[in-house]
Every structure is written in C-alpha cells, then in structure tokens.
Amino acid sequence: MVRDAPAGAPAGGTAHVPCNAPAAGRNDGLELRDLRLDVAGRTVVPDLSLDVAPGDVVGLVGPNGCGKSTVLKALYRALVPSGGAVLVDGDPLHRMRHRDSAARIAALPQEERVELDFLVAEVVRLGAAANSRTPREELDRAVQDAMARAGVQELAHRSVLGLSGGERQRVLIARALAQRTPYLLLDEPTNHLDLRHQTDLVRTLRGTTTARPAVLMALHDLNLAAALCDRVVVLAAGRVVADAPPHEALHPDTVERVYGVRPVSITRPDTGTPHLLFPITREDPS
Numbered sequence: 001m002v003r004d005a006p007a008g009a010p011a012g013g014t015a016h017v018p019c020n021a022p023a024a025g026r027n028d029g030l031e032l033r034d035l036r037l038d039v040a041g042r043t044v045v046p047d048l049s050l051d052v053a054p055g056d057v058v059g060l061v062g063p064n065g066c067g068k069s070t071v072l073k074a075l076y077r078a079l080v081p082s083g084g085a086v087l088v089d090g091d092p093l094h095r096m097r098h099r100d101s102a103a104r105i106a107a108l109p110q111e112e113r114v115e116l117d118f119l120v121a122e123v124v125r126l127g128a129a130a131n132s133r134t135p136r137e138e139l140d141r142a143v144q145d146a147m148a149r150a151g152v153q154e155l156a157h158r159s160v161l162g163l164s165g166g167e168r169q170r171v172l173i174a175r176a177l178a179q180r181t182p183y184l185l186l187d188e189p190t191n192h193l194d195l196r197h198q199t200d201l202v203r204t205l206r207g208t209t210t211a212r213p214a215v216l217m218a219l220h221d222l223n224l225a226a227a228l229c230d231r232v233v234v235l236a237a238g239r240v241v242a243d244a245p246p247h248e249a250l251h252p253d254t255v256e257r258v259y260g261v262r263p264v265s266i267t268r269p270d271t272g273t274p275h276l277l278f279p280i281t282r283e284d285p286s
C-alpha cells in the first residue's frame, strides 16, 4: 500500500453546528472517477466510479475483502490511487494540501487503535482542531456538540485507554463529528455499538438539518444499510455490482449473487419497508 500521509484526525458536521461550507464555494459532491487502487502490489479496485451528492447518505456493502475499506482509505488519504481521480466539490483531492482536505473530509477508520493516554475530550478536540476553517472561538462548542451527538459527554474526563470497545467507538465518532466537514467517511461505524447506540447513530447521521454532511460508509448489516442510506453501492471484487436506492440495490437476487446466500425479503409490519431475513440454521441447506 502506498501511504500518502497520516490520515489526520477525523470529523463531521452536526444538526446544531452546521458543517463548514466547501472551501471553493462549489457544492458538487464527492466524485470518484475511474479509480484504481493497488494494495501490496495487487490491484484490489480496478476501475471504480461513483458519486456522493452533498447531504446524501451512501452505504458501501459487499463481502469481506471486496475493497470497502480500501476505497475509504483512498478517500481519507491513507492510500494513494494508482489511477483515476477523486474530486471534492470539483477539486482534485490528492493534489490538495492535507490541511485543506481535512477541512472537507473527516473519517472514522476501521478498528483504529488508540494508544495515547488522552482524555476523551482531548481526543474529540483533535477532530475539531484538524479543521483549520473552524474559528478558534468555535472549537469548544464543536467539541461539546459532537460529544453530545455521539453520547460521550459523561466520558469527557476519562482516559481513552480505559474505555470499552463501544465507548471508544463513540469517542472516535465524536472526533469525526467535531471536525465539522461537509463529507464524512465511516468504516463500520456500528462496530462494538449496542442496539441503543446503533439507533442513536442512525438518528445522528440522519438528523434533519440543511447542513448535514454527506456520508459514505462501509457497512456489513444490510438491513441497517437499507434503513440508513439514500443509496447503497454493492461491491464485489472491487467492482460496483449495484448502485441504487436500498430496496433496489439489495434485491435478494443481487445479495445471493454477491454473498452466495439468498435472503428472504419480508415487509416490516411497523414501517412497511422491505427487510431481509437470512437463513442461519443448524441444518445444512443443501
């Protein structure tokens, strides 16, 4: 893997504190154009194009090893593409200074290790400070607001080293939100989260606001993807198999083709929306 530079601290935008507007004043979204991504001498993503419109919540799903995290790493600049380009509101991401891209894109990497003996509030502040476009007098408010949205206010004065897996994940989500960027990348954001905190995260990401950040996130739970996302992109072996609204992208035929498991689609009695059931049984289905 070619490393571009430290990924930088993550961040995001909030319902109460609007995310910062695009630096160039344009609002074209995130555009991945003919992206080729090589990892350890192997092409993991041969030729990928997709868009994330401002304010959209887009899910990236697919089997283990299909390239979800690799795509996100290229977008948060932990990996330099071997071909193609990423445009952020019309500007080439990989030609920007890191301080400029940190004002536009925040990230929650997968399973990030936190090894420094920092207090929770200090970690969240790293996210707020990573965005040079946030005025200094706004930093405290960005930190408090992000901690409230991620439900970590009571942990503010605890060391991150002593937290449970789910608590640590929420702190890293708060750090991403505190960056107040117009684009937010999340790699498996519900990892380690219990049911209530998963529900809270859905509310946080879907909160009604005109300044909501656009989100691109890798997810394993297809029903969560359907509930959360405006669009779902299904990847298989680094290629886009479907890119459509959830009920279309997650059609049982597509799921079976990509995962080798056929779900049953039912209609949820409470919401009237489709819900996939998977045949996990003790019987051998063959």
Ligand SMILES: Nc1ncnc2c1ncn2[C@@H]1O[C@H](COP(=O)(O)OP(=O)(O)OP(=O)(O)O)[C@@H](O)[C@H]1O
Residues within 6 Å of the ligand: 001, 039, 040, 044, 062, 063, 064, 065, 066, 067, 068, 069, 070, 071, 218
């Ligand atoms: N550091 C590395 N060295 C060698 N191969 C790597 C490295 N990182 C990723 N890969 C390979 O790249 C491919 C894509 O990995 P990636 O992490 O993007 O998959 P993913 O879709 O996010 O998978 P998962 O659902 O398991 O998280 C996999 O085959 C993986 O083994």
